Amino acid sequence: MVNAAALPTDTRQGPSSAHLEALATQVDALNARFRHHSATSVMEGALKDAGHIALVSSFGAESVVLLHMAAVIDPMTPVVFVDTELLFTETLVYQQEVSERLGLRNVQVIRAADIAEKDPYGALRFSDTDACCALRKTAPLQKALAGFDGWITGRKRFQAGSRAALDFFEVEETATGPTGRLKINPLAHWAPQDVRAYMDENRLPRHPLVAKGYPSIGCAPCTSPVKEGEDPRAGRWRNQDKEECGIHVVDGKFIRTGA
Numbered sequence: 001m002v003n004a005a006a007l008p009t010d011t012r013q014g015p016s017s018a019h020l021e022a023l024a025t026q027v028d029a030l031n032a033r034f035r036h037h038s039a040t041s042v043m044e045g046a047l048k049d050a051g052h053i054a055l056v057s058s059f060g061a062e063s064v065v066l067l068h069m070a071a072v073i074d075p076m077t078p079v080v081f082v083d084t085e086l087l088f089t090e091t092l093v094y095q096q097e098v099s100e101r102l103g104l105r106n107v108q109v110i111r112a113a114d115i116a117e118k119d120p121y122g123a124l125r126f127s128d129t130d131a132c133c134a135l136r137k138t139a140p141l142q143k144a145l146a147g148f149d150g151w152i153t154g155r156k157r158f159q160a161g162s163r164a165a166l167d168f169f170e171v172e173e174t175a176t177g178p179t180g181r182l183k184i185n186p187l188a189h190w191a192p193q194d195v196r197a198y199m200d201e202n203r204l205p206r207h208p209l210v211a212k213g214y215p216s217i218g219c220a221p222c223t224s225p226v227k228e229g230e231d232p233r234a235g236r237w238r239n240q241d242k243e244e245c246g247i248h249v250v251d252g253k254f255i256r257t258g259a
């Protein structure tokens, strides 16, 4: 089992270099320990022995896999869902239906408190999508994660880019530096067919927009359907010079988000 005593517990504001060094060592040890383990084992190890861990979920196209694993391991697993107030109605309905069906008993729906003040008409996305994502997604998520030792993501190696070398455990980075928290990627080694097979075998409900051509689902104004042969994320911020919302960062750069 994971050595919980060595994992971060007091790193909310500016972790010390000593802490980050210890955390990096711990991450290496965890990756070595779980190298040949399954996604479920990684989930279980993280949730039971790695401190106070949240599952961050967009309740998007593939989210139900990790939500199901969490529900089986512990229905009280904290699930953090960021409602940007610009999501598809289908996502909001799916979030409630999936939570109820899986028996998840600790879903925390979070929203930025300053949207009315900073973007009262929802127009910020027209002038500055990065600022809109920071306001509606990144900032409230970071605030919500302040009480956690780490969080679980749905990112996978097959999504390429910076994810091609993704490990099960890593140190969380933001645009302003490392937070001192763990990030855990139980599905790092899964292929698309593994995701589909898991959903089929467990008869999990699909997000209704997947069947309508949305393999990647974010906010309604910034997500469009994709055509056959297009990259699954081609419908996100289509025709804009933006690929990421800013939740996942490596070496100060945004990378593809699985949230």
Ligand code: SF4
Binding pocket: 084, 086, 125, 128, 129, 130, 132, 133, 134, 136, 137, 218, 219, 221, 222, 245
């Ligand atoms: Fe705003 Fe679009 Fe980002 Fe949603 S995805 S927070 S609408 S810029």
